[in-house]
Amino acid sequence: MQNQKLNTLKTLIKIAEKPIGPKPGFEITDVIKLFFVLGEGAPRGRKSLSKELQLGEGSVRTLLSRLQEFALVKMERGGCRLTESGVSIYRELAKMITQPKPVDAGPLSQGAWNYVILIRESAAKIRSGLEQRDAAVRAGASGATTVIYAAGRFSLPGVDVDVEKTYPSSFWRALRDLLNPKDGDTIIIVGASSAKAAERGALTAALQTLLADIQLSQKT
Known part of the structure; x- marks a missing residue:
């Protein structure tokens, strides 16, 4: 596989x-x-x-x-x-990934348009989420927030922070309904001034994570 x-x-x-x-x-x-x-x-x-x-x-x-x-x-x-x-x-x-979808990002909104993408079984590859944010910004986005799903809750990578409690919002329930995340999945919310930039930023951020597998395979 x-x-x-x-x-x-x-x-x-x-x-x-x-x-x-x-x-x-x-x-x-x-x-x-x-x-x-x-x-x-x-x-x-x-x-x-x-x-x-x-x-x-x-x-x-x-x-x-x-x-x-x-x-x-x-x-x-x-x-x-x-x-x-x-x-x-x-x-x-x-x-590997879901198709990027427009979303009302609520407290995590970083632009007029926000898109969300899920990367399956990838939480272990995420360090701080800065790599994904930087990739999205290089693609034209205004910013991006990476969260991981584990033990049935959303949290920030690298720190044990329950973002649902830190940023209470109906957004999290909507995110569950939209993506149906499983433990070990990564979700990236990308904001931009246009729909195309937000969507492209989401895909680019996901690729930043996926391409790590190719880089790893080339070293082994």
Whole structure:
């Protein structure tokens, strides 16, 4: 299972890598979002994907061509959909993280738009949460808060602080209903001035955690 996870991450990185020629107009976060969109099953056209991803049609065309090179998407009359290999990538991705979702972050709001993402079985990898915050900010977010879920409660990484008691709010119940977290999961709440920046910040912060597995595998 660990090898499948690493292979999935490496494939996503390769798709987003700069090929020979001009720099592509998309990033790895756009690749991940595309898998979540196409993972819903229905074929999607370029115009629909352009609107969903907030990318130009030319960038979407290039992105789809890259996925075709890896035999991960196929073109049909109604649009494009994931191949069997593409579905496998999507399923592995969904085992690692949830699709970022907009949320009313209440006391943890750090911008006009806030998105939340869950990283499964990752709490042991989180040090202070500063790495995830910095990654989100580099991606254009205003800030990010990382909490871990253990023993049925939300707490700050590195310190035994029950954030539900420190920051009492209906937000925590809403978060449970939205994400259904399990012990050992990590949740990152990212705020930004735009929805795209908050969503991209959430995905980038999650990748900061996931890519640690690749770095570790390269050392062993």
